[in-house]
Amino acid sequence: MGTSYARAALAAASALVAVAAALAQTQPTAPPAAPPLFATTKVEGTDNVYIFRYQGHQSMFVVTSDGVIATDPIGLGRPQAVTTYIDEIKKVTSQPIKYVVYSHSHYDHISGGKPFKDLGARFVAHKNAKAQLERLRPANIVVPDEVVDTQHTITLGGTTLELHYVGRNHSDNSLVMRLPKEKIIFAVDFIPIQSVFWRSMPDSWIDEWETSLKRVLAMDWERLIPGHPGPGGRLGNKQDVQNLLQYMADLSTAVKEAADAGKCYDTAMKEVKLPKYEAWTNYAGWFPGNVERYCLLYRSGF
Ligand SMILES: [Zn+2]
DSSP states (O other), rough: OOOHHHHHHHHHHHHHHHHHHHHHHHSOOOOOOOOOSEEEEEOOTTTEEEEETTTTTEEEEEEEEEEEEEEEEOTTOOHHHHHHHHHHHHHHSOOOOOEEEEESSSSHHHOOHHHHHTTEEEEEEEEHHHHHHHHHOOOOOOOSEEESSSEEEEEEEEEEEEEEEEEOOOSSOOOOEETTTTTEEEOSSSSSSSBSTTTTTOOOOOHHHHHHHHHHHHHSEEEESSSOOGGGGGBBBBHHHHHHHHHHHHHHHHHHHHHTTTTHHHHHHHHHHOGGGGSTTTTTHHHHHHHHHHHHHHHHOO
């Protein structure tokens, strides 16, 4: 009796398992929830530092008792990102937006600032960014009112924001924005977090890039806000910068070897691998482009 009961229970259980398995096969699996179009997040542990994200781009803004310092308008091909950005600022403060600081001259980060300009904001960028924008006159980009050479400090309502030029890297005009009290920096595109670089790293100075990373490491800060969300939306830290320097060193060594063996470009782009970094964001899609860029360095010297 005990045995038959157990057998019946087992049969019932296995029938349930079979039903569950059949359901699992026939039910369409729900797609992973898409992140909302945009989000505004107050940086943990601060009183007044916010991240505004719209799709895959993000920007920092700082609220003070005497106005707001905003950064990249991130409005390329989507003016609604800029108006949303302004609406989001207005939700947290009635203070006027006094500044818009550009991280660097790439259009995906700085397009669409006119609504900020119309509200009276003063635009600030590195001097090389202004020179480039004046030369190219791209549509829909506000030309900076004020430029930074090596360093500049904005003080507003008791908040200090330092703007540092650390040399050429992903562009020739990247600014590191540092909040000394909060020990936070905002740096865009030249310090990807746990991610390889964008494709073949166009418009870049490979030979000077590492120097600028070392300058960033020498500054006093604890958290880095990137211009594209990091893994799981986390902020960066100094270890991420060290890891990136190590990645560049490993990549450089591997491609130099391939270049010396006459394998640049095509064979190197297929054969050079750095399995240690396989788990980094965009390794599969963009790593061959990174190899291509280092081939250019060893073939042409820049
Ligand atoms: Zn860029």
